[in-house]
Every structure is written in C-alpha cells, then in structure tokens.
Amino acid sequence: MQPRGRRRGRVRFAPVxxxxxxxxxxxxxxSPDDPRVCGFDPSAGERxxxxxxxxxxxxxxxxxxxxxxxxxxxxxxxxxxxxTPEDPQYGGVRESEHIPDVVQTDNTSQAIWxxxxxxxxxxxxxxxxxxxxxxxxxxxxxxYLEEGGSSPELGYYRMYNCAWAIAAxxxxxxxxxxxxxxxxxxxxxxxxxxxxxxxxxxxxxAYVNPPVYAWALGQLYAAGERDERPDWRAAAVTKADTVLxxxxxxxxxxxxxxxxxxxxxxxxxLLGSYFRAHSGExxxxxxxxxxxxxxxxxxxxxxxxxxxxxxxxxWAIAEALDDPEHRDVHAGLTAGLLAQDGDLDGGIPGSPxxxxxxxxxxxxxxxxxxxxxxxxxxxxxxxxxxPSGGAARIDAPGLAIAGxxxxxxxxxxxxxxxxxxxxxxxxxxxxxxxxxxxxxGLGAPGRRALFWDGCTEGGRLxxxxxxxxxxxxPEHTVVRSIVRLE
Numbered sequence: 445m446q447p448r449g450r451r452r453g454r455v456r457f458a459p460v461x462x463x464x465x466x467x468x469x470x471x472x473x474x475s476p477d478d479p480r481v482c483g484f485d486p487s488a489g490e491r492x493x494x495x496x497x498x499x500x501x502x503x504x505x506x507x508x509x510x511x512x513x514x515x516x517x518x519x520x521x522x523x524x525x526x527x528t529p530e531d532p533q534y535g536g537v538r539e540s541e542h543i544p545d546v547v548q549t550d551n552t553s554q555a556i557w558x559x560x561x562x563x564x565x566x567x568x569x570x571x572x573x574x575x576x577x578x579x580x581x582x583x584x585x586x587x588y589l590e591e592g593g594s595s596p597e598l599g600y601y602r603m604y605n606c607a608w609a610i611a612a613x614x615x616x617x618x619x620x621x622x623x624x625x626x627x628x629x630x631x632x633x634x635x636x637x638x639x640x641x642x643x644x645x646x647x648x649x650a651y652v653n654p655p656v657y658a659w660a661l662g663q664l665y666a667a668g669e670r671d672e673r674p675d676w677r678a679a680a681v682t683k684a685d686t687v688l689x690x691x692x693x694x695x696x697x698x699x700x701x702x703x704x705x706x707x708x709x710x711x712x713x714l715l716g717s718y719f720r721a722h723s724g725e726x727x728x729x730x731x732x733x734x735x736x737x738x739x740x741x742x743x744x745x746x747x748x749x750x751x752x753x754x755x756x757x758x759w760a761i762a763e764a765l766d767d768p769e770h771r772d773v774h775a776g777l778t779a780g781l782l783a784q785d786g787d788l789d790g791g792i793p794g795s796p797x798x799x800x801x802x803x804x805x806x807x808x809x810x811x812x813x814x815x816x817x818x819x820x821x822x823x824x825x826x827x828x829x830x831p832s833g834g835a836a837r838i839d840a841p842g843l844a845i846a847g848x849x850x851x852x853x854x855x856x857x858x859x860x861x862x863x864x865x866x867x868x869x870x871x872x873x874x875x876x877x878x879x880x881x882x883x884x885g886l887g888a889p890g891r892r893a894l895f896w897d898g899c900t901e902g903g904r905l906x907x908x909x910x911x912x913x914x915x916x917x918p919e920h921t922v923v924r925s926i927v928r929l930e
Contacts, residue, residue, distance in 0.1 A: 473592055507901040508881065536551070537805050542802045552581050553582065558813070559571035560616040566883060586628070586632075588635040590602045596641055597649050600649065603639065606632035606635045610636075610663040612629075626671075637675065637676055652703045659713050666716060691710065692733070699736060706753040712757050741754060743797075745794065746807075751781060753814065775819075781807075838890075843923075855896055855898070864889050867915060869914070869915045871914075907928070910928075
C-alpha cells in the first residue's frame with residue numbers, strides 16, 4: 445500500500461536528531477532510507493547506554509480522576525476521527541493536532557480499544573459507530589499490509605500494528621458481544637505467528653525490534669488464550685524466548701527509548717507471553733532483571749509515550765508479585781501523564797515541552813490503556829430487559845430498587861427511559877460525597893436492569909451504611925436509598 449503521510453519520529457541518542465524533530469513530531473513509520481534509523485549520531489561513536497531516571501514521588505491517585513480522563517480521551521479521539529464519508533481516510537484517526545494530515549492504522553486501532561473499553565467501563569455505547577467506522581478504515585488499510593514490509597529486520601511497523609489490531613478487536617468483542625471483526629484480528633494474529641523480528645548488531649532496528657516484538661507476542665498469547673488457539677500460544681512462547689535472550693544479554697533494553705516505544709512494553713510482553721507458560725521462573729528472573737526497568741523516561745521526544753509504556757511495565761510487575769512499590773511507580777507515572785492535559789480536552793502531547801495544541805492521539809490512547817485502565821473496573825452491569833418499554837408507556841426517567849435492600853452482596857436496580865437521553869447514575873454516602881459512578885453517558889430508551897456490587901470505581905468495597913442512588917437526566921432527578929450490610 446502507499447504511505448498515507450510523511451512519518452516523523454525520534455530517538456533520544458543523537459544531538460543532531462533532536463534538532464530535526466524539534467519542529468514537529470509524530471510517531472509514524474521510519475523507512476530504511478530515513479537517516480534517523482541509525483538510532484544515534486554515527487560521528488559520536490557507539491550508542492550510549494540508556495540512563496535510569498528517578499522514579500516519581502509516591503502518588504495517591506483518585507480512580508475518579510482516571511475515569512474522567514478516560515472519558516475525555518474517548519471524546520478526544522472521536523473529535524479527531526475523519527468523519528467525511530467521501531474522504532478516502534474516512535473512519536481513520538488522525539495522529540496529532542499539529543499534523544492533522546497524518547492518519548494511520550495504529551492510531552485507529554488504539555481509538556477502537558479506547559471506545560470499546562469505555563463502553564465496558566461505563567455502559568455508555570455512544571462510540572460504537574465510531575468504532576465500526578474505524579474498523580472499516582482498517583479493512584481498507586489493514587495492519588498486516590502496513591508500510592515497511594515483512595522482513596525480519598525491517599518489519600517492525602506491521603508487527604506493531606497487528607498487535608494493536610488484536611487488542612482493539614478483543615476490547616470491541618468484550619464490550620458489545622460482537623464477533624463480526626474477529627476474522628480481521630485472526631489475520632493479524634496469524635501474521636504475528638508466521639513472521640518474526642530479528643535484532644541486528646546495531647542501529648535503529650536493534651532497539652525498536654525488541655519492544656515491538658514483545659508487544660506483539662504478548663497480544664498473540666492473549667489471543668491464543670481467549671480464542672483457545674494453542675498454536676498461537678506456542679508460537680508466542682517460542683518467539684518470546686528469543687526476546688528474553690536479548691534482554692538477558694543486554695538488560696539496558698528495559699530502560700531503552702526508541703521511536704514510540706520504551707522498555708516498559710518489552711517487560712510487559714515477556715510477562716504476557718514467555719512467563720505465562722513458565723510462571724515458575726518469573727520471580728527469580730525479576731529478582732535479577734526487574735530493577736533494570738526504568739522508572740521514568742528521559743526528557744524530550746516522546747517522553748510522555750515512553751512513560752506510558754513504563755507505567756504498563758511496572759503495573760505488570762505489581763500484578764505478578766503483588767508489589768506495592770511498583771504500584772506506586774505506576775501511580776506516579778500515570779499522575780504525571782494526567783497532568784499533561786493542560787487544556788482538559790482529553791489529548792496528551794508527546795512531550796511535556798510540547799504545547800497543548802500539539803496533543804497526539806496515540807499518547808492519549810496509551811494513557812487510557814496503560815495508566816487509567818488498570819485502576820478502573822466496571823462498577824455496574826447493565827442488561828437489557830425491554831427496550832420497547834413494554835405494554836406500559838414510560839413517561840419519565842425512573843429508578844427502582846429491584847433487588848434486596850438491605851443487602852450484603854450488591855443490589856439490583858431497574859432504570860427506565862422514555863427516549864434516548866444523557867443520564868448520570870451515581871451513589872452517594874450520607875455526607876453527600878459521590879462514592880461511585882454507576883453510569884454516565886447516553887442511555888437507550890426502554891427498561892433495563894442494572895447490578896451494582898457495592899464497590900467504588902477503584903474496586904474498594906464500601907462499608908456498611910445507608911447510601912443514596914441518584915439518577916439525573918435533563919429536567920429530571922430521581923433518588924432512592926439502599927442499605928449495605930457487613
């Protein structure tokens with residue numbers, strides 16, 4: 445396929461290259477004839493080792509801040525989707541505010557993931573049409589035919605795109621119980637299973653291939669588990685053994701920052717593939733190599749994107765070892781990224797040095813995936829009861845307690861709407877503090893059942909007591925009380 449926009453990027457090892465990208469940057473494909481693919485200034489000698497930067501200070505994150513940031517990111521991505529049907533790029537998502545002509549398949553897959561995951565977290569399906577249009581774009585420009593070809597040395601971009609496509613389709617399937625796009629994800633998984641990346645002795649590909657390969661193999665193994673494909677799992681583990689060898693030979697790869705990726709995703713991918721099959725080796729390996737994972741990115745270039753990947757890596761360790769220190773690093777990195785949305789439009793720039801009108805869609809998606817998502821959970825489950833409204837006409841928004849109250853294990857609710865409208869359903873304690881957001885977004889007409897498990901967005905079970913549930917719609921507010929028991 446033909447390139448759809450000139451691609452710019454950045455590696456932090458060459459003073460000359462830093463000057464090149466100071467004017468504009470977007471994480472697009474670097475072709476083999478681009479002088480930046482050397483990864484460093486050849487006149488300066490050997491590539492220097494990455495620097496380990498100080499970890500962010502211990503941070504306590506409010507899950508509601510993450511939920512709001514996730515919601516803003518979903519809206520931001522919708523704003524930057526090409527919505528003109530006559531446009532050949534229709535359905536694709538623009539890479540950045542300051543380079544709006546660049547539309548790419550990876551940015552589009554990332555947006556599908558965000559929109560779909562937001563539907564799961566909130567029950568708000570307003571972006572489903574956006575996701576469908578994005579899949580249509582992906583069908584025209586599929587991940588496995590992206591630029592760069594499929595050679596083991598140069599084919600990083602197709603591998604990267606295929607991994608994002610798998611993640612996007614899985615999130616969509618989970619959100620909407622719809623397997624229509626599964627064949628596309630299967631094609632991307634087969635591409636990863638049937639192709640490989642190698643590590644040359646030096647240069648750009650020696651440093652971009654390990655994290656991209658690890659990202660792809662983590663997604664391939666997850667697809668193998670989800671779809672009961674032992675061949676995909678076996679391929680992921682076998683190929684990940686190669687990446688593991690690279691890291692063991694050069695642990696500084698876990699602190700490397702090249703193109704749009706950093707060592708955080710290298711570690712995430714290994715934990716999600718090789719160590720899924722060899723869990724008994726994980727603790728000893730992390731004891732040897734875990735401290736090589738950087739705790740913050742170097743300045744400049746794609747610093748915010750690199751920090752996003754580091755956040756994902758530290759969360760992976762935290763989950764694997766139940767380690768509070770790595771949770772703190774994840775929280776600090778996430779808080780730093782949240783602070784980068786200076787105009788609160790949901791967009792995050794590539795670097796703290798960039799202005800608010802230089803936000804990049806991929807960094808916004810990465811904040812949602814790696815920073816916010818691990819801290820969020822669906823706080824309510826909504827099931828369709830009667831979308832037609834049944835025999836009785838619905839005249840106004842309603843909320844009823846349909847399950848036991850007092851209750852220990854959660855409470856069943858029923859909501860009804862006469863027409864599609866924006867609603868906000870939340871729980872409050874007796875002091876009037878909002879303790880959980882159950883649904884916020886466009887509600888469909890009809891009657892629906894909703895189950896709340898009595899937890900906050902962060903998964904904390906609320907103590908026993910009386911709580912108020914408030915349904916707010918335009919010109920209508922309905923309040924009900926429930927009692928939670930120990």
